[in-house]
Amino acid sequence: MVNIDELKFDENGLIPAIVVDTESKKVLTLAYMNRESLSISMEKGLTCFWSRSRRTLWLKGETSGNYQHIVSITADCDRDALVVEVRKDGPACHLGTDSCFTAPVYDSDAPEEFTYRGLYELLQGRKASPKEGSYTSYLFDKGIDKILKKVGEESTEVIIAGKAGDKRETVYELADLAYHATVLMVEMGITPEELKAELASRHVIDKKVKQEKMT
Numbered sequence: 001m002v003n004i005d006e007l008k009f010d011e012n013g014l015i016p017a018i019v020v021d022t023e024s025k026k027v028l029t030l031a032y033m034n035r036e037s038l039s040i041s042m043e044k045g046l047t048c049f050w051s052r053s054r055r056t057l058w059l060k061g062e063t064s065g066n067y068q069h070i071v072s073i074t075a076d077c078d079r080d081a082l083v084v085e086v087r088k089d090g091p092a093c094h095l096g097t098d099s100c101f102t103a104p105v106y107d108s109d110a111p112e113e114f115t116y117r118g119l120y121e122l123l124q125g126r127k128a129s130p131k132e133g134s135y136t137s138y139l140f141d142k143g144i145d146k147i148l149k150k151v152g153e154e155s156t157e158v159i160i161a162g163k164a165g166d167k168r169e170t171v172y173e174l175a176d177l178a179y180h181a182t183v184l185m186v187e188m189g190i191t192p193e194e195l196k197a198e199l200a201s202r203h204v205i206d207k208k209v210k211q212e213k214m215t
Contacts, residue, residue, distance in 0.1 A: 004038060008080040014050060015082060019092065021099075022071045022085040023192070024117035028092035029100040031060075033082065038073075045070050047084060066090030087193075116192065119179075123186045139183050147187055150180045 009015050014032040021028055031049040033041065037057050040048040044059075047068040051058040061067030068086040075082055093100040098121070112118070123136055130137035139147050154177040161169040185195070 002075050002079065004035060006079055007038075007075060007082075008078065009034065010080075012052075014052070015080060017047075017049065017082045017084050019047060019068065019084045019086055021092075021117075022087055024115050026099055026117070027101055028068075028086070028088065028098075038082075041070060041084075042073070047086060061089060064090065064094075066092070068092070116182075120182060120186065120192055123183055127186055136183060139180075140187065144184075144187055147180065147184050151177070151184055154180050 007015055013034045015034075015038070017031050017033045019028045019031060020026065031047075032052060033048070034050045037048040037050045040057070040059070047060045047070060049058045049060065050056075067089045068084075069088070071085040071087060073082055073084050091098055093102075126134055126136040127140045130141065139150065154173065157173040158170065158177050161173045185191070
C-alpha cells in the first residue's frame with residue numbers, strides 16, 4: 001500500500017486525480033487533490049478536491065448531492081497521478097452530464113466496446129430524444145403494454161430454444177430478452193444499480209441459508 005508521503009505533489013502541492021466510474025469504467029472528470037483533500041477523501045470515503053480557481057477545498061456533492069463514493073485510489077508508476085474509482089450518486093459534471101468528457105475530438109473507425117451501462121444510457125437517450133426509424137423509440141412510443149408484450153414473447157422464445165437444447169439460439173434469444181427487459185427498466189425508471197442491489201441482497205440471504213444448513 002502506497003503511503004501519502006510517497007506521492008509526488010507538484011510545485012503547487014497538487015496531484016491530478018482521474019475519477020472513473022467503477023461500474024462502467026467511464027472517465028468522469030479530472031480534478032486535483034492536495035495532501036489535505038486526499039486525506040479527507042480517504043477519511044470520509046468521498047471525493048474531496050482542491051479547487052484551483054476558488055483556491056479552496058471542494059467536497060464533491062456537498063451542494064448538489066452528487067456525492068462520489070470512493071471504491072479505490074491507485075497511484076501510477078511515477079507516484080505523480082491518481083486514479084480514483086467511485087460509485088456516484090448523480091452527474092459528475094457541473095453541467096449536469098454523466099461525465100465531464102463529452103466533446104469528441106477524434107474518433108477512429110474501431111467499434112466502441114460494449115458495456116451494459118452504455119446500452120442503458122443509449123436507451124435512456126432514445127426515450128428522452130426519440131429517433132425516427134428507431135425500434136427502441138417505437139417501443140417507448142407504444143408504451144408499457146407493448147414493451148411488456150415483447151418481454152413476454154422473448155421469454156417464450158428463450159424457453160423454446162432452451163428446451164430444444166440449442167445453445168446458440170438460446171444465447172440469441174437471451175440477448176433479445178435482456179434488451180427488452182432493459183427497455184422496460186428505462187420505461188419504469190429502474191436503474192442498473194437498483195437491480196444490482198436486489199441481486200446483492202439475495203446473495204447475502206443465500207449465504208445465510210447456506211450457513212444455517214451447515215449448522
